[in-house]
Amino acid sequence: MDGLESANAAARIAGPSGDFSRIPYHLYTDQSVFDLEQERIFRGPTWNYLGFETEVGEPGDYITGYVGTTPYVLTRDKDGALHAFVNRCAHRGVAVVRELRGNARNFTCIYHQWCYALNGDLIGVPMMKGMRGVGGYPEDFQVADHGLTRLRLATFSGIVFGTFSDETPPLEDYLGPAICARLKTVCGRPIKVTGYHRHTMRANWKLFVENTRDMYHAPMLHPFVSVFEIADAAMQATMEMSHRGGLNSILSGYKPTDADGGRPPPRQGKRIPLEEPDVAIGVPEFPDGLAISIISIFPSCLFTLPGNTFSVRQIRPKGVDEVETLYTWYAFEDDDDEMAERRRMQNNMFGPAGYVAMEDAEAMELIQQRISDAALEGRSLLEFGGRGTEDRIDHMLSEGALRAFWKGYCDIMGIEPGPAGAA
Ligand SMILES: [Fe+2]
Numbered sequence: 001m002d003g004l005e006s007a008n009a010a011a012r013i014a015g016p017s018g019d020f021s022r023i024p025y026h027l028y029t030d031q032s033v034f035d036l037e038q039e040r041i042f043r044g045p046t047w048n049y050l051g052f053e054t055e056v057g058e059p060g061d062y063i064t065g066y067v068g069t070t071p072y073v074l075t076r077d078k079d080g081a082l083h084a085f086v087n088r089c090a091h092r093g094v095a096v097v098r099e100l101r102g103n104a105r106n107f108t109c110i111y112h113q114w115c116y117a118l119n120g121d122l123i124g125v126p127m128m129k130g131m132r133g134v135g136g137y138p139e140d141f142q143v144a145d146h147g148l149t150r151l152r153l154a155t156f157s158g159i160v161f162g163t164f165s166d167e168t169p170p171l172e173d174y175l176g177p178a179i180c181a182r183l184k185t186v187c188g189r190p191i192k193v194t195g196y197h198r199h200t201m202r203a204n205w206k207l208f209v210e211n212t213r214d215m216y217h218a219p220m221l222h223p224f225v226s227v228f229e230i231a232d233a234a235m236q237a238t239m240e241m242s243h244r245g246g247l248n249s250i251l252s253g254y255k256p257t258d259a260d261g262g263r264p265p266p267r268q269g270k271r272i273p274l275e276e277p278d279v280a281i282g283v284p285e286f287p288d289g290l291a292i293s294i295i296s297i298f299p300s301c302l303f304t305l306p307g308n309t310f311s312v313r314q315i316r317p318k319g320v321d322e323v324e325t326l327y328t329w330y331a332f333e334d335d336d337d338e339m340a341e342r343r344r345m346q347n348n349m350f351g352p353a354g355y356v357a358m359e360d361a362e363a364m365e366l367i368q369q370r371i372s373d374a375a376l377e378g379r380s381l382l383e384f385g386g387r388g389t390e391d392r393i394d395h396m397l398s399e400g401a402l403r404a405f406w407k408g409y410c411d412i413m414g415i416e417p418g419p420a421g422a423a
Pocket of ligand 1: 211217219221222356359360
């Protein structure tokens with residue numbers, strides 16, 4: 001799509017209300033919106049999570065993944081430098097690397113054996129000059145012209161991000177100070193990856209992104225959270241938004257003080273203290289005393305840090321109504337056995353088979369099923385906690401972080417919001 005065509009495509013998309021309290025459902029269901037997102041967001045001026053440096057710790061190590069719908073390979077070359085390139089042979093478009101991760105000296109496409117170095121440069125073409133005087137490439141064929149498409153990389157606190165655009169601002173500016181500070185804390189010591197999970201949901205990827213910014217649903221969709229005294233709607237919390245209005249956000253809840261007996265304030269109704277609190281309730285391990293933080297980095301990752309279990313989820317939109325999340329679980333190299341066990345138990349609680357992710361997936365899929373019928377026009381309502389956007393909210397009873405997301409989304413997509421406060 002060229003610039004003019006793409007601008008026209010954006011102009012034809014009806015946007016949210018100007019106060020971002022009404023979001024038309026077609027933004028979650030239209031293929032043309034999905035296609036424009038790939039161009040403007042995932043291949044546009046954004047930093048996309050690619051993996052941890054430690055996952056490609058040794059020369060030759062590689063991992064594979066997706067930025068939006070584009071497959072990539074992240075590698076470390078023999079001099080220790082990191083590289084990422086599109087996983088598609090420059091000859092005929094075959095996937096060059098077919099394993100999820102591993103260690104290699106170079107990468108050879110199965111089809112015609114084009115061979116690429118760890119940095120994505122083409123280094124070998126069989127029969128380039130033909131054989132016995134026939135075949136081969138034209139005289140002006142240059143190996144150097146046919147390397148794999150590279151991504152530009154930046155790292156922060158051992159986390160690798162990639163971008164396809166030259167316009168993307170420096171990574172720290174993109175993340176914002178609150179997210180940088182928290183990432184430094186929660187990835188500050190040498191980490192080790194302890195495992196992966198993959199979770200596919202039949203829902204638009206933005207429903208997942210919205211869910212990551214919505215703390216207010218937790219005690220209702222996940223009632224066990226308050227029944228078992230893991231957290232409470234009245235818990236002190238902050239939400240800070242950064243980058244282009246609010247595309248990135250950090251939601252943080254504080255662990256109740258000793259005065260509360262180490263538990264959230266009493267709530268009305270049923271309370272059943274866990275007999276084995278270690279399955280879900282963390283012990284403080286960072287100087288800031290934060291019991292939970294959720295860091296949403298637009299467009300492609302989510303750090304979830306409740307208690308002592310840490311994961312980053314990579315968001316891979318597979319289609320307008322399907323999203324896959326890849327959990328990468330991590331721990332610290334210097335964890336003792338007790339902490340390692342505690343993290344493992346809490347992984348079960350918060351992973352794709354735990355209550356939280358299953359219940360979220362169910363809610364998202366129920367939405368997608370109901371909004372996909374184009375004949376039933378409609379919009380989502382986001383005015384809990386007010387209308388419009390704020391940079392910081394000091395409680396969790398608000399959809400403000402969702403409105404901020406939509407403001408940034410419209411900005412990067414070039415979609416014009418409508419009048420404010422429509423009925
Ligand atoms: Fe949830």
